[in-house]
Amino acid sequence: MKAIVCTSYGAPEQLALAEVSDPVAGPGDLLVKVRASSINFPDSLTIAGRYQVKHALPFIPGSEASGVVEAVGSEVRGFAPGDRVALLTSIGGFAEKVAAPAATAIKLADEVPFDFAAAFHVTYGTSYLALIHQAKLQAGETVLVLGAAGGVGLAAIEIAKARGARVIAAASSPEKLEIARQAGADLLVNYAQEDLKASVRALTEGRGVDVVYDPVGDRYSEPALRAIAWEGRYLVVGFAGGEIPRIPLNLLLLKSASAIGVFWGDWAARNPEAKAAHIADIFAMYARGEIKAQISRRYPLAQTPAALRWMMERNATGKIVIEV
Numbered sequence: 001m002k003a004i005v006c007t008s009y010g011a012p013e014q015l016a017l018a019e020v021s022d023p024v025a026g027p028g029d030l031l032v033k034v035r036a037s038s039i040n041f042p043d044s045l046t047i048a049g050r051y052q053v054k055h056a057l058p059f060i061p062g063s064e065a066s067g068v069v070e071a072v073g074s075e076v077r078g079f080a081p082g083d084r085v086a087l088l089t090s091i092g093g094f095a096e097k098v099a100a101p102a103a104t105a106i107k108l109a110d111e112v113p114f115d116f117a118a119a120f121h122v123t124y125g126t127s128y129l130a131l132i133h134q135a136k137l138q139a140g141e142t143v144l145v146l147g148a149a150g151g152v153g154l155a156a157i158e159i160a161k162a163r164g165a166r167v168i169a170a171a172s173s174p175e176k177l178e179i180a181r182q183a184g185a186d187l188l189v190n191y192a193q194e195d196l197k198a199s200v201r202a203l204t205e206g207r208g209v210d211v212v213y214d215p216v217g218d219r220y221s222e223p224a225l226r227a228i229a230w231e232g233r234y235l236v237v238g239f240a241g242g243e244i245p246r247i248p249l250n251l252l253l254l255k256s257a258s259a260i261g262v263f264w265g266d267w268a269a270r271n272p273e274a275k276a277a278h279i280a281d282i283f284a285m286y287a288r289g290e291i292k293a294q295i296s297r298r299y300p301l302a303q304t305p306a307a308l309r310w311m312m313e314r315n316a317t318g319k320i321v322i323e324v
Helices: 041-047 114-119 121-134 151-162 174-182 196-203 218-226 250-255 264-270 272-287 301-312
Strands: 002-005 016-019 029-038 064-072 084-088 097-101 105-107 142-145 166-171 187-190 209-214 228-236 258-261 295-300 319-323
Touching: 002 301, 016 301, 029 084, 029 114, 041 301, 064 097, 064 114, 084 114, 084 121, 114 295, 114 319, 121 151, 121 209, 121 228, 121 264, 121 272, 142 151, 151 166, 151 174, 151 209, 151 272, 166 174, 166 196, 174 187, 187 196, 196 218, 209 218, 218 228, 218 250, 228 250, 264 272, 295 301, 301 319
Parallel strands: 142 166, 142 209, 166 187, 209 228, 228 258, 295 319
Antiparallel strands: 002 016, 029 064, 029 097, 029 319, 064 084, 084 105
16 A cells, blocks of 8 residues: 655654555454545654654554455454544545444444544544533633644634634634634734733723634733633643743733643543444534535545645644545
């Protein structure tokens, strides 16, 4: 089969399309013919050897995929060849076939397209965990979403709006803000041109926001935290901006606020039943039209390095899908 292979840690350009042996399903695995996979920011860290989990070389990157089951392991129950599935694979998704534990698979209804199935796990799973489970977002509250035109940012906007919240979207260009507006954002802040704290305080008439959803970090975290309301919740989702910020803890004390780390992959592995309930609710929201696949670009498998580079240079809006 064809696959994108990482033989040394580094930039996307060192990845290569190669012919490799087909994977074999172990006793608890599914062998899946991949129809689509998607790009996530952690993929760039994984190939650079800078992610929380470091994989032995060589390996096939790609953490999300969807496709059709070709074979099931001897200990697998509830799946059969021909089933349409979505997978959270950690690695292996940028290939024509992948073997993955059946516990990471979700059976898909016929009406769920493969592109959405390959693109929802990380973005919608992370945003649902953060906003609904951890921040316990309530209707009528106000959410500030940083990096609002990115994959997790757009997912956060849609989920917050579906729960009846007001959304302030913050991004770095008018074009990205327009995408956030189309996804449902109520108010917009260009943090490349405006003072983030002052703008958010003005939009909330000095009160501040109930929840900050921050996948960006860097220089935007502290002004966002300074714009939080009394007993607000600050969600630490990631550091796509580059630098991991150092936050003065007195800012939490002064607002009786909470800072909450959001690590969806590890949480999902530790809480499989709760994860299944979250995903069932996400699919119900999709069926009702409250969320949709925010796919901005599609690439063939051979162009996966270019897709990663596009994302790493912060050009991407929504999700990037690899069509296999």
